[in-house]
Amino acid sequence: MKGKSATLKAKEAFMELYQAGRFPPHSKLPSENDMSKTLGISRETWRKVLRVLRSEGILVSRHGSGTYVLPRSNRISNDLSQLQSMTKMIADAGIQELESKTSCRVDLAPVEVCEFFQVPEDTEFFILHKTRYADFGVICTCVNYLPVRFAEGLNEEHIPASLFQHLEKNYSLKMTQAYATLFIPNKKDPLRAALDLPEGKEAFAFKQQQTDARGNPILFSYDYLRSDVFRFSVLRTAL
DSSP states (O other): OOOOOHHHHHHHHHHHHHHTTSSOTTOBOOOHHHHHHHHTOOHHHHHHHHHHHHHTTSEEEETTTEEEEOOOOSOEEEETTSOOOHHHHHHHTTOOBOOOEEEEEEEEOOHHHHHHHTOOTTOEEEEEEEEEEETTEEEEEEEEEEEGGGOTTOBTTBOOSOHHHHHHHHHOOOOOEEEEEEEOOOTTOHHHHTTOOOTTOOEEEEEEEEEOTTOOEEEEEEEEEETTTEEEEOOOOOO
């Protein structure tokens, strides 16, 4: 896998300062020259970072005035090109997550899950269903399919906050790649119904086939999210 670009590294450095309160809401950022020195990057790289942060609704530039930090809202913005657990995405966005509702079972999985893991259709999986909440309602609902050999000790009384951390800590498995397919769920889809969408609001979803660096399948998941809460972006560059 290719290393992170200079722009992405610089953006992450800025976000660390942002999360630490270095740049509070409504404050004006220092000049391009000062920001470049603070982050140890060129002015051109900082300008690329600015474009990304503006597109994600974190900063706004006002002609003749400067660049300002926008106040946090209930809209979560994440770079879709980065592979992160849902727990980390919500935490990084500054959203205070309330207690989740979870359930788990060992059962058969959909055909496409078995095809991903290249196992017979009568293979059982550890299935974890989690619905996450904030003070403004449901954030998202997710269903994860994990081979039972990676679910030893997991049950209704012992469900990890993050499957990413569980796999890395207990099995030395690190998910480094994911093939994600985005789609609009059918209104009769029970997972969409679990979002308890406010009147007039919509949902979107993506299924993820997650592997390690060698391409070995580790986790298959369906994530359903409120479109008025989540926003994703992708940094596209010319070849």
